[in-house]
Amino acid sequence: MSDNAENVKAPKESLFSKKNKKLITEPLGDNNPITIQVLGICSALAITVQVEQAFWMSVSVIFVMIFGNLIISLLRNLIPSRVRIIVQLVVVASLVIIVNELLQAFVPDVSEKLSVFVGLIITNCIIMGRFEAFAMSNKPFPSILDAIGNALGYAWILIVVALAREVFGSGKIWGFEIFGSNIPDEETGQMTGLYELGYMNNNMMILPPMALIVVGIIIWVQRSKNKELVEEH
């Protein structure tokens, strides 16, 4: 590299400049991958019946996202442009296999619950989207921040939806009964807690359509709070 090129280089940014902070905060709110960009909906519908599953799915996506963005960003000047999508795919697929192996080895129960969905992380558009839109043209550190931001933006929606569905669908949070037990006691035939008073779980919440409706409600709340997000047609 010549001296000239060094001289025109932009002044060094601080690690947590305003621009870098925005990379994390924007995807959490006004540029959320699920509610604004409407990406990654497939898993948001499939994996949100229980909070536990949603949590582990989020952890897996955060892992794949951060390392994926980092690797792609480090390789960005080496990747031949004609095969860049294939390279991105190889990176996601390998990371997903690593996650799957680690889950199988260290948390086998979770691995069983997520079963096929871990493999589906590969098809999560958020990941490929960030590789192509951000990591391919940015330095490693901002890429990591971007990955954290987007993965967390995905994660909080997933967990909120799962929370709503598990509480109203099964009366539980993380598998713990919060409204009492709706299975009649073997001896007395009595249900406990709210169920004794006639409360019933809403089975509709467990079905996939309600996930879409819950996501819809989040989108509605978000857009009514910030009118700038409403598209003009």
Place this chain on the structure above:
Amino acid sequence: MAINKDSNGYTFGFSIVLVIVVGVVLSSLAIGLKPRIKANEAVKKKMDILAAIGVESSRKNGEKLYAEYVTDSYVISAEGEVVENLPEEKTAIKLDIQNQFRDKKIAKQDRLYPVFEAELDGNKVFVLPVVGKGLWGPIWGYLALADDYQTIVGASFDHKGETPGLGAEIKQSFFEKQFKNEKISKGGEFVEIQVVQNGTGTEDQKVDGITGGTITSKGVEEMVNRTMKVYQKYFSKK
């Protein structure tokens, strides 16, 4: 000299290096974690056997409960004879019957069939593993047979990757419970269990299939009947 990143040579070179790196990383990880994953699978197998006789267990106490309930295990041949002196990897608990089912090189009459004898509330129960094909991949399970050698007292099924909400429902208790009290033989003759679609599952020898999961349900029917036919040969000699 600047490298032309758009040249064919560079593109091929990059791809080859990438594939080699990824291959090495993934295969070394797989080899490194294999013992752990195998150990997890072994415990899971014991938990499944316990589930078939209605004993709930966790990964923590699976080994202990297995030792408590399961009193004996052995392997029988396709002709229904007990096979003695098997190598370590072919003992009842170690035998990989899924692999045996998949491997085309192993002839049907050479397949081995494990039997686990358990004791539940003072009664002897036989736990018999079954394997078969679902829609997307393998399905498997365990049937528990009472000591009259014909009545099923429990069943647990599992699958690799059947469709959630449809075929995957075979592992739910509402489906598994239906096998209770069905018989695998009448008057010493083997009888089939049918998985039906017309809602007559409460009748004898019939089990209601799963809506939208017909191929998986039929897979369960096929695997149960094919395997029970072999075990019946063994039990009819008792």
